[in-house]
Amino acid sequence: MYLWYSLWDWIQANATVFSALTSVGMLIIWGVYLQLLLHNFRMQRRPQIIINRGHGRDLDSRCLVSNMSQSSVFVETVIACLITNKNSYCRDITDEVNEAGNEDERLRELSQAERQSGRWTRQGPLDTAEYMEGGSFRSFIECICLQHDLATNDNGLPSLEEETLEAIEIRVIGFFGPDPKPIGASRRFNISVDDDSGLIRLIPATNYTPQSSKRRHRRMLRRWVNEIE
Incomplete structure (x- = not known):
């Protein structure tokens, strides 16, 4: 039980870092998605x-x-x-x-x-x-x-x-x-x-x-x- 409390405290203490990493990950996902949309659009226009x-x-x-x-x-x-x-x-x-x-x-x-x-x-x-x-x-x-x-x-x-x-x-x-x-x-x-x-x-x-x-x-x-x- 103590281990879980320690892990939760560590996550809360580094919440800012996790939030930044999540934002970067979402940015990468959206970037890949937009790249696929752009590639599909170019293929349709080519x-x-x-x-x-x-x-x-x-x-x-x-x-x-x-x-x-x-x-x-x-x-x-x-x-x-x-x-x-x-x-x-x-x-x-x-x-x-x-x-x-x-x-x-x-x-x-x-x-x-x-x-x-x-x-x-x-x-x-x-x-x-x-x-x-x-x-x-x-x-x-x-x-x-x-x-x-x-x-x-x-x-x-x-x-x-x-x-x-x-x-x-x-x-x-x-x-x-x-x-x-x-x-x-x-x-x-x-x-x-x-x-x-x-x-x-x-x-x-x-x-x-x-x-x-x-x-x-x-x-x-x-x-x-x-x-x-």
């Missing part, structure tokens, strides 16, 4: 567009654009660029048009229902966890070569005399939720050609899709648009 290849790893593989954001994303412009050691050749591939700027022949074969579903354009909204199949990388290269008068070889790649083809880059410009400011995402796929078999492989340069949603990226987004005008 666009996340994923660009990848599917159904193979060669030129006939499909380009997939996925929206892994917490809100919808409106895809406004899709750009494909061939990157060499000296230049970049870019083309707007948002809509299915030919080199003259008119509807491609494939469009005229689409039914009214297919037109209404948006198959003729890569522009439009993507809901959360929704993806869009943009077409084959081979078709992108063909469109770029047509616009820039680049001859192609038997493999479907451009024949460049004084340049070395390095990669194809896919760029997406859009809008995230109600934010009126544009956002962007891009991913580069290195083009590897086997000297013996001639086999072509598309190898992602990074294991993620770089996002361009900050204020400092707006000038780069304007440069992307200027390259296709």
Whole structure:
């Protein structure tokens, strides 16, 4: 019994210290809680567009654009660029048009229902966890070569005399939720050609899709648009 009285007296004597420690502990708990809330808020406000290849790893593989954001994303412009050691050749591939700027022949074969579903354009909204199949990388290269008068070889790649083809880059410009400011995402796929078999492989340069949603990226987004005008 004496021990309990001594313990109680000791607690009362150090009540100020215990009160301070309790306050510090509560402050830490609230700090962690607020940090979690802030992290969740930032995740909800952070666009996340994923660009990848599917159904193979060669030129006939499909380009997939996925929206892994917490809100919808409106895809406004899709750009494909061939990157060499000296230049970049870019083309707007948002809509299915030919080199003259008119509807491609494939469009005229689409039914009214297919037109209404948006198959003729890569522009439009993507809901959360929704993806869009943009077409084959081979078709992108063909469109770029047509616009820039680049001859192609038997493999479907451009024949460049004084340049070395390095990669194809896919760029997406859009809008995230109600934010009126544009956002962007891009991913580069290195083009590897086997000297013996001639086999072509598309190898992602990074294991993620770089996002361009900050204020400092707006000038780069304007440069992307200027390259296709």
